[in-house]
C-alpha cells in the first residue's frame with residue numbers, strides 16, 4: 185500500500201543535542217530535498233548541503249543529507265534524512281519550513297515503522313523486536329530484542345505456517361481427485377507425520393517457562409517477612425542507595441517499593457513490602473500487607489526473611505508456585521546458627537550480600553538467560569500459538585473424521601500463526617503494537 189501523504193518527524197532524541205535527525209518518508213521526500221538543497225544527493229550517500237528556506241532563500245542550516253529511494257528504504261517509500269545541528273531553533277526552523285509544503289504531515293508515534301510493515305519490509309514480530317530494542321535497559325534484553333528484530337522468531341512461525349498451508353493444499357488436492365481412478369496411494373496420509381512434528385515442536389517451544397516474556401519485563405524478586413526482619417535495609421543495601429525508609433519501629437514500610445537492578449545484563453525488579461503480621465495493625469498497614477501478598481502471588485522469586493537465630497515464621501500459603509529462598513538476615517548479630525538451606529546475610533558485611541547477589545545473578549541467567557532456540561516474548565505470541573495448537577490437536581483427533589473437517593482444522597491452526605507474524609487481517613492489533621513506539625520511529 186502506498187500513501188499519498190509524506191510524513192516527517194524529528195527522529196533523534198531530546199534537544200539540544202550534537203546532531204538532530206529529521207526524517208521524511210513518502211512521495212514528496214525527493215521534491216523536498218530538491219527544494220531545500222537544490223539537488224538530491226546520490227542515493228544512500230551522505231552529502232553536505234546548505235538547506236535554504238524556499239520562501240526567501242535564507243540558509244537554515246548546513247547539514248548532512250541522505251536520500252534512500254523506494255523500495256530500498258526502511259519504509260519501502262522514498263526516505264530522506266537531514267542530519268542537522270541539534271539546536272532547538274535549528275530544528276524548529278526546519279520543521280516550520282516542512283510544515284509549509286503541500287502533502288506533508290507530521291508523523292504520529294510509530295508511523296515510519298507502520299509504513300515499513302505495510303510495505304512488507306518487516307513482519308509483526310520483527311516490529312515488536314525493534315520496539316523492544318529501543319526500550320531495552322540491559323544487555324540480555326538488547327540481545328533478545330536484536331534477535332527478534334532480525335527475524336528469528338518470525339522465521340520459525342513462518343516455516344510452520346507454510347508447512348501447514350502446504351499440508352492443507354495436499355488434502356484439498358486429494359479431495360478433488362478422490363472420484364477419479366488410479367490415484368496413487370493416499371498423499372494426505374503422509375502429511376500427518378509433519379503435523380505431528382509441528383505440534384510437538386510447538387509444545388516444546390511453549391513449555392519455556394515464559395523465559396522470553398520474563399526477560400522482556402524483568403524478573404520480579406519480592407522481599408517478604410515479619411516486620412523488622414531487615415527487608416528494607418536489605419533492599420537498600422542491594423540497590424546501593426536509600427530507597428526505603430528503615431527504622432526500628434515495626435510497620436515502617438506500608439507501600440510497595442520497587443527498584444530496578446541490572447544484574448550482569450539481566451533486568452531484575454526488587455520489591456520491598458510491608459512486614460507480615462496479624463495482630464495490632466491499623467487500616468493502612470493491613471492494606472500494605474494485602475498488597476504485599478498480592479504482589480507475592482505474581483513474583484518470580486520470594487526472599488523470605490527472618491533474623492538469624494530467631495524462630496522462623498512460616499510463609500503464608502497460597503502464594504503461587506514460585507521458588508522461595510530462606511534468608512537469615514542480620515547475621516552480624518551472631519545470635520545463633522544459620523540453617524543449611526538458609527542464606528545468611530547482613531547489611532554490615534559485604535560477604536553475605538555478595539553471595540546473595542551472585543545467587544540472584546545465577547537464578548536470572550538460568551530463568552531468563554538467552555537460549556539458542558528463538559523464544560516467544562509476548563502473551564500475544566502465546567495466544568496465537570495456543571490457537572494454532574488447538575487446531576492441530578483437533579485435526580489429529582480420530583482418523584475417522586472427514587478429511588474436509590480435518591483440513592479446516594489446519595486452516596484454523598495456520599491462521600493462529602498468520603496472526604502472530606501479521607500475514608492476515610491484524611488491523612485490531614496494530615494500534616496496540618504501535619502504541620509503544622515514539623514519534624519519529
Ligand SMILES: Nc1nc2c(ncn2[C@@H]2O[C@H](COP(=O)(O)OP(=O)(O)O)[C@@H](O)[C@H]2O)c(=O)[nH]1
Nearest residue numbers: 411412413414415416417430431432514530531
Ligand atoms: N545489626 C543489623 N541490624 C540490621 C540489619 N538489617 C536491618 N537491621 C536493623 O533492623 C531494624 C529493622 O530494619 P528494617 O530494614 O526497617 O526492617 P523491615 O521492617 O523488615 O523493613 C532497623 O533498626 C535496622 O537498622 C543487619 O543486617 N544487621
Ligand SMILES: [Mg+2]
Nearest residue numbers: 415416436437
Ligand atoms: Mg521495611
